[in-house]
Amino acid sequence: MSQDTQASEMTDGFHLVIDALKLNGIDTIFGLPGIPITDLTRKAQAEGMRVISFRHEQHAGNAAAAAGFLTAKPGICLTVSAPGFLNGLTALANATTNCFPMILISGSSEREVVDLQQGDYEEMDQLAIAKPLCKAAFRVLHAQDIGVGVARAIRSALSGRPGGVYLDLPAKLFSQTMPAEAGQRSLIKVVEPAPRQLPAPESVARALDLLRTAKRPLILLGKGAAYARADEAVRALVETSGIPYLPMSMAKGLLPDTHELSASAARSYVLAEADVVLLVGARLNWLLSHGKGKTWGADKGAKQFIQIDIAPTEIDSNVAIAAPLIGDIGSCVAALVQGMGSSWPKAPADWVGGIADRKDKNQTKMAATLAANPSPMNFHSALRAVRDIVKAHPDAVLVNEGANTLDFTRSIVDMYKPRKRLDVGTWGIMGIGMGFSVAAAVVTGQPVIAIEGDSAFGFSGMEVETICRYNLPVCVVVFNNNGVYRGTDVNMSGGTDVAPTVFVKGARYEMMMQAFGGVGVVAHTPDELHAAMAEAIASGRPTLINAIIDETAGTESGRITSLNPTAGKK
Ligand code: ADP
Ligand code: TZD
Secondary structure, three states, X not given: OOHHHHHHHEEEHHHHHHHHHHHOOOOEEEEOOOOOOHHHHHHHHHOOOXXXXXXXXXXXXXXXXXXXXXXXXXXXXXXXXXXXXXXXXHHHHHHHHHXXXXXXXXXXXXXXXXXXXXXXXXXXXXXXXXXXHOOEEEEOOOHHHHHHHHHHHHHHHHOOOOOEEEXXXXXXXXXXXXXXXXXXXXXXXXXXXXXOOOOOHHHHHHHHHHHHHOOOEEEEEOXXXXXXXXXXXXXXXXXXXOOOEEEOHHHOOOOOOOOOOEOHHHHHHHHHHOOEEEEEOOOOOHHHHHHOOHXXXXXXXXXXXXXXXXXXXXXXXXXXXXXXXXXXXXXXXXXXXXXXXXXXXXXXXXXXXXHHHHHHHHHHHHHHHHHOOOOOEOHHHHHHHHHHHHHHOOOOEEEEEOOHHHHHHHHHOOOOOOOOEEEOHHHOOOOOHHHXXXXXXXXXXXXXXXXXXXXXHHHHHHHHHHHHHOOOOEEEEEEEOOEOOOOOOOOOOOOOOOOOOEOOOOOOOHHHHHOOOOEEEEEOOHHHHHHHHHHHHHHOOXXXXXXXXXXXXXXXOHHHHHHOOOOOOO
């Protein structure tokens, strides 16, 4: 018998992992090879999976998380044991925090040695460490259980509130063999991993009763609504009710930001003045001032909340929720729209008109700021170019991180389509830039524009090599103002070290992309920035534009200076 024939009758742990993933429609792995998973990456590629290899596991993990959000299938990150696992763990925790489905698969050392703490190569009790940072954690010890392990990981990542899952695969598992036919039979194709969850009719009635009495209603769309892919239902809810809405940053584009009922340009006004607020896949966390205080017009009388969420324990997490609506967003929103029928009265005209007036005023003011042409550029003039490019390329995915760079981009650059904006999310984490960009390019096939503060870019900058290696259509724009927040701080001791927030002045970030064969450009003016971005998108070549921004522009911590009350004080 030839070796090939023998091999076809037996299978092993490597192939069972690959087959289990493929059986469940997973076709891409983001990872970084090494003992004991190098062969898994090779064999996965040989079996037709896309294997995207990174320079650091955190970025592979971030790519998996973004892929999870963009595809509603768990993104897979594959790492080696202990240090590789730990490098991936930040991304797993961030995915869980943001409700993105991902599975971190790490090779691990032998249980016998780890449990007796006998000092194996890269020894660590990874399962125990991962547990508090994800939705679920599983270990597979026997080849015949790989199918169950992968199925449980997929179901845990996708069902209910999505999140991160850890799957621990000890080195010995991969070489275990079993008859191929029994191996195939042991695999599980997960049926309906994220089933619809219909809201209770009485909950729908309660929510509608509250909305009906509202004088100043507001809809708040969060990234849960974007993830839920209930785009048409959400549009019907807004347009049937005529209720103004505010999108959270990753919900931008769910309806085009230019929609007449978007209240983004009157954000502070609507948050303070609304009397009934319908939360759709958005948590009342720090990003929404916990639903309390001046932001929410605490001095202007009681506010009532309706909250749609798939996680029942989210309700009342910060303030009382008068009408919880538990279920998936598609089903809940559809039930509301159906309950409204064709004779539902539109939101009061004085409220909607008052918002429109404020929007007009704020937009006129902003237009004047955006039209200015200071030299060097400031955030506004540079973002004028970005805004125009995104408008011309609404299918491009926009990745965004930094402090001022994040805040100004979010408010200035309109989005036109759902799930086109990826950013620092619930934690405000720096370092997602290049990982998210790689994932967006790989899973959507669309151009990617990454608008990066110079500090933010530094966290994942080495992945420009990954972008060049796979020749991905990613245009990175570094807003270079010589430091964290700004480049002007001074050392308060008068010593020779620069201040902690200051970087090398005049850094040539564009040369980082050139180093790996991509395009590097310096942009001093909005016209140069616009031309370089247009060229990058037209050519599809990996491009890094070093956009020179006035180092005095920007404020400490951007818009969250209030969380840092002693900022810059001696
Ligand atoms: P944002 O940061 O945009 O405000 P959050 O991440 O705080 O959004 O909130 C997202 C919410 O959406 C989470 O509470 C999560 O449970 C919920 N969610 C996610 N997917 C769904 C879904 N398909 N149906 C209902 N709720 C969902
Ligand atoms: N480390 C991590 C992982 N996340 C963080 N959020 C921070 C540190 C602290 N931090 C911010 O919150 S924003 C930021 C840091 C370091 C960078 C801001 O500088 P930038 O952007 O150059 O990226 P701007 O546009 O110049 O403000």
